[in-house]
Amino acid sequence: MKASPKKRPSFEPESTFRLTEPPNTNWRYGDSYMGSLGAEDWAKDEEQGWKTFDTSQMTPREIYPLMISGIIPRPIAFVSSLSPAGVPNLAPFSYFSMVSHHPPLVSISFLHPRHKEKDTSENIRATKAFTVNIISEPFVANANFTSIDAPADVDEWIGSGLTKEPSTIVKSPRVKESAFSMECELYHLHDLCPPGSSEVTGTLILGHIRMLHVRKAVLSEKGIVKANNLRPVSRLGGKMYGRLGDAFELPRLSWEKEKDVVNELQKKP
Ligand SMILES: Cc1cc2nc3c(=O)[nH]c(=O)nc-3n(C[C@H](O)[C@H](O)[C@H](O)COP(=O)(O)O)c2cc1C
Numbered sequence: 001m002k003a004s005p006k007k008r009p010s011f012e013p014e015s016t017f018r019l020t021e022p023p024n025t026n027w028r029y030g031d032s033y034m035g036s037l038g039a040e041d042w043a044k045d046e047e048q049g050w051k052t053f054d055t056s057q058m059t060p061r062e063i064y065p066l067m068i069s070g071i072i073p074r075p076i077a078f079v080s081s082l083s084p085a086g087v088p089n090l091a092p093f094s095y096f097s098m099v100s101h102h103p104p105l106v107s108i109s110f111l112h113p114r115h116k117e118k119d120t121s122e123n124i125r126a127t128k129a130f131t132v133n134i135i136s137e138p139f140v141a142n143a144n145f146t147s148i149d150a151p152a153d154v155d156e157w158i159g160s161g162l163t164k165e166p167s168t169i170v171k172s173p174r175v176k177e178s179a180f181s182m183e184c185e186l187y188h189l190h191d192l193c194p195p196g197s198s199e200v201t202g203t204l205i206l207g208h209i210r211m212l213h214v215r216k217a218v219l220s221e222k223g224i225v226k227a228n229n230l231r232p233v234s235r236l237g238g239k240m241y242g243r244l245g246d247a248f249e250l251p252r253l254s255w256e257k258e259k260d261v262v263n264e265l266q267k268k269p
Contacts (some may be wrong), residue, residue, distance in 0.1 A: 005232070016230040016246075022248040029258070030265045068094075069237025076235050077108050078143050078163075079132040081123035083152065088164065089119050090146045090156045092135065094235035104209040108131060111202045118187045119152045122201045128186040129170035130207065133178035137231045137243060142177070145240075169210050179230055181216045182205075183211035197199055 024036035033039050055063055068074075079097035082091045099105040110121035124130050135143045139162065146156040158163060163172035167183045174181035184207030193203040218229040227244055234242040255262075 002165075002189050002213065003075065011070045015231060016229040017231075017244040018246055020246045020248050028087040029262055030268075065237065068235075072236045073234030073242045074236075076135050076143075076233065077106065078135050078146075078175060078178065079108065079119050079130050080133065080172045081130040082127055083119070083123050085124045087153055088155050089123055089152075090159050090160060090162070091118070091120050092121070092143050092147055096132075099206060103187075106184065106209065107204060108207065109192070110134070110203055112200065117203065121205065122152075123172075123204070124186055124205055124207075125189060127171065130172050130184055130186075131167055131170060131174040132184055132207065133175040134180040134230065135233050136177075137233055139177045140233045140241060145229070156222055174213060177258045179215035180225060181213040182188060182207070183213075184209055232258045265266055 006094045010128065023038060024033070026035055027033075032125060036042075053063075054065065059218045074094040075096055077090055079093055080088075083089065083262050093110065095109040097107050110118040110240045112118065120130070123253075125263065142160045142162050146160050148159070150155065150156060163176035165176035165181075167174050168182045170185065174183065188206040189205045189207040191200045192204055193200055213223060218225050220226050227247070
């Protein structure tokens with residue numbers, strides 16, 4: 001594996017997560033964003049205008065770098081599955097999201113470049129079960145290795161240096177090094193075709209989370225996962241991964257409490 005270019009600063013092993021104030025502590029309903037810290041640069045950039053892309057006039061190869069660099073940061077599902085013959089498979093997927101907590105569902109989508117389905121989606125289609133593991137900073141290189149385009153009969157676990165931990169309900173193991181793992185059963189599968197075409201170019205799956213395994217060290221007394229202990233990595237554009245930086249809180253607003261002020265604003269010309 002190639003080392004990162006020398007001119008870059010070394011990885012900082014301390015957690016980079018901290019809570020700060022929000023960019024604008026004085027914002028009131030109807031105000032523009034100009035009172036925010038950083039607003040002037042943002043407004044200046046607006047003067048350059050927009051470039052608009054019509055996806056119907058673009059190839060998938062042109063759309064891909066724009067979408068993966070603009071829709072960031074993406075969480076990563078580190079998926080362990082088994083082939084019908086029992087061959088273990090492990091690979092990362094960042095077209096991944098939480099869909100619902102009632103029922104507890106996650107979504108993952110797989111692209112089939114060159115008409116070859118990903119081993120992971122083939123396995124899930126056949127066995128209807130898998131685990132999703134959250135990747136933390138210390139083992140991101142191990143996880144990245146598993147995206148290797150190995151043939152279906154190769155067990156990526158071996159080269160990854162990661163440890164299989166038996167699951168409790170599904171047959172595919174979870175990643176022992178992960179602090180947050182989900183045992184999932186297939187809830188829904190939908191093959192994706194470009195509009196007006198019957199060519200299957202990808203597969204979207206929804207997984208029903210049956211079991212959640214959380215390392216005690218990342219769990220607060222209130223039953224919340226502590227971000228600075230989980231230290232999750234995200235996917236950015238190109239080959240870039242991201243880590244958590246500063247976070248801030250903003251209030252959740254209640255119509256009952258705020259309606260008089262908001263209604264008053266509606267009356268203004
Ligand atoms: C961080 C990361 C995220 C990825 N996300 C996706 C994704 O969302 N969908 C996809 O089809 N491939 C994605 N890939 C590529 C797959 O991991 C890669 O094709 C892998 O070989 C699939 O393994 P499999 O055929 O054993 O399932 C990603 C790769 C990396 C490194």
